[in-house]
Amino acid sequence: MAFYKSPPDFVGDDTLTIEVKYPGGRTEIQKITVNVAGPGGQKI
Template identity: 80%
Template sequence: MKATNYKACLALEVPAYVAFYKSQPDFIGDDVLTIEVKYAGGRTEIQKITINVAGPGAQQKI
């Protein structure tokens, strides 16, 4: 991942992964997903992520 003009850094490059999530229509509650990350050299890592899906107008915590 590359970022420019981030806080005091003019250029930043770090390893990253990106995942897109979209809940089923009208779903509210906790949803759990698992991502398998494969690194160069053969190492594999499992990431378990819990996403809280709130209803319309609910305050989002980031």
């Protein structure tokens, strides 16, 4: 499980990387892009 919280007043694209470890030793790196539009914001 992962949680994301943007900095206060941040608007735009943010990228994060998580490492997922599975039983048996397998590991994956996942890159996720989050678009922060702000409360009630719409991207035009």
